[in-house]
Amino acid sequence: MANELKSAGQRVLQFLGFDSTFRAAFPSMIHYNWAIFLGNGSFYILGLFFIPFLTRVEGLSTAQAGIVVLCAKLCDAVTDPIMGILTDRTRSRFGRHRLYLLIGLAPVAVTYAMLWSSFGIAEGSSTGKMLYYIGAYMLFSVAYTVVMVPHTAMLPVLAPTYDLRTQYNAMRTILDAVGTEGLFLIATLLLSYKRISGKSVFGSAVRALGNTPSFDASFRHKFMIMGLILSLFFSLPLLATFFGTKEESSLGEHPEPFSLRMFWEEYRSILSNRAFRQYFALSFFNTVALGFVSNSSYYFLQSVAGMVGLYTITNLISQAGEVAGFPLNYVLSIRFSKQTPAKIELPFIILAMGLSFFVHEGGSRATMLLVCVFYNFGLAGCSGVTSNLFPDVTDVDEMICGQRREGKISTFSTLIKKIVSGFSAAVTGFVLHAFGFDANASAHTPTALFGVRFTYAVLPIVFIACSIVCAYRYRMTKDDHTLIRAALREKHETGGATLTPAQQQVCEQIAGVPWDKMWIGQQAQKEES
DSSP states (O other): OHHHHHHHHHHHHHHHTOOHHHHHHHHHHHHHHTTHIIIIIHHHHHHHHHHHIIIIISOOOHHHHHHHHHHHHHHHHHHHHHHHHHHHTOOOTTOSSTHHHHHTHHHHHHHHHHTTOOTTTTTTOHHHHHHHHHHHHHHHHHHHHHHHHHHHHHHHHHOOSHHHHHHHHHHHHHHHHHHHHHHHHHHHHHHHOEEETTEEEHHHHHHHTTSOOOOOGGGHHHHHHHHHHHHHHHHTHHHHHHHHOOOOOOTTOOOOOOOHHHHHHHHHHHTTOHHHHHHHHHHHHHHHHHHHHHHHHHHIIIIISSOGGGHHHHHHHHHHHHHHHHHHHHHHHHHTOTTHHHHHHHHHHHHHHHHGGGOOTTSOHHHHHHHHHHHHHHHHHHHTHHHHHHHHHHHHHHHHHSSOOHHHHHHHHHHIIIIIHHHHHHHHHHHHHHTTOOTTOSSOOHHHHHHHHIIIIIHHHHHHHHHHHHHHHOOOOHHHHHHHHHHHHHHHHHSSOOOOHHHHHHHHHHHSSOGGGSHHHHHHHHHHO
16 A cells, blocks of 8 residues: 555656656755745835835826836846846856856845935935936846846756756745745835834734725835835845855856957847747736736726725735646646646736726725736736746757857846836836826826726736737747757767757757758758768
C-alpha cells in the first residue's frame, strides 16, 4: 500500500513537472523571486493610489497627473535600452546581473519615498508640485531600471529548461500575490489609521478595510508615512535575492567595443525575431488594458458606482482571484503551452468589463463583485504568461544571432511594465480631462461619467481583444523549445546543428527568419561545405 501511494505521488509530481532538477533549484527559485516585491508590488501600489494621490491629495488636475507619469516614462525610453546594453557587457565576479541588485538598493528606497510626499516643496503651486513629482518619478524609474533589467535577465541563466522556467515563474506568481496583497493591506491600514484623543486607533483602520475612505488633502501625512514604510519593503528583499542566487563570473568575457552603430544594430536585430515580436505585442496589449482598469478603478467606484468603500475589498478579491487561478494556469502551461492560459481566460476580462456597464450608483453591490470575479479569473490567465514566455524568446534570439542577449531583451520587459503602464496612466488622465471629469467635484455630468466608463471598460475591452489574437499567433510549444535547445547545444559542441528540413521549417516559423540567414543555419552550412 505504501509503495502504491509513493508511486501515485511520483506520477503526480511527474505530471506537474517536479523532478530532481526542480528540487535542486527550489531554494534559488525562492531567493530569485524576493525581488518581485519591487518588480510588481511597487507599480501595483502606484497604479492603485498614485493618480488619486496626485489629484485628490496634492490638488493636481487629471491632465497634470497624466503629464507627471508621461514625462517619467519618456525618460525610461532612454534609460532602459542603455541598461540592457550595460548589463550584458558587465564584467564582475558576481556575474553580469547580480551586482546591480546592490547598486540599486538605496536609490530604490529613497526615490520611492519621494513619490508620496513633496516635503513642503512648491507648496501652494500646482505647477511646482507637478515638476517635483515629475523629477521624483523619473529618479525612481531610473533606480527601478538599474535593478529590474538585470534581475529579469538572470532568469534564462538560472533556469535553462522549459519546465524549470515555468516553475520559477510559478514561484514568482505565489510570492507576488502574497507580497502584493500583504503590501496592499499595509498601505490601506496606514491610510485608514486614526488618532483620537492622543490614542492610536487601529481597530477603526481594520474596520476601514471594508469601507475605503475618500481621499483629500488631510491624507497628505498618511501617504508620506506609507511611502517611507513601503520603500523598505521594496528595497530590502533585494539583499535576499543577491545573496540567495548564484551566477558565474563574467570577468573572462571580452565584449566588442561599444559604439552607437552597435547599439542600434543590436536592438534592430532583436526586432527581427518573430517570437519576440509576438511576445512583445502580447505583453503590450495586456499591460495597457490592465493599466486602464487600475488607473480608473478608484474613480469608477467613487463616481460611477457610488461604491468607493468597496475599493479595498475589490482589490483584495483581485489578488485572491489571481492566487486561486494559479494551480490551473500552472497545469495548463506544463501540459499544453505557456500561452494556453491566456487563450482560455482572457475572454473573461472582456465579460467582466461588459458587465460593468450594468453597475451604477444605487445599484446592487453584487453586480460589482461579480465584475471582480470574472475580471480576476481573466487576470490570472494573463499575469504570468508573458513572464513565462520571456526566457524562451532569448533562446530563439540566440538561434538567430549566436549571442546571449538576456539584458537587452529584458529591457523590453521592464520597458513594457513601466512605459506602457505609464502610458495608460497618462492617457487615463488626458481622456478624463477631455470628458470634463473633475476628481474633486461632488457631482459629475453624464459626459464625465461616460469618460470614466470609457477608460475603465471600453479601452480595456479593445486591448484585451488584441491580446487574445496575439496569444493565438504565438506558435512555440514545449516540443519546439526542446528542439531549439538541442540544436543550440549541438552547435556549441560541434560547430553545426543537424536538423531535418521539417525541423528547420519549425525553427523558421518561430524565428521568422530563413534557416540559411540564421546564425545556427550558417554554421551548419559551413561545416557541410
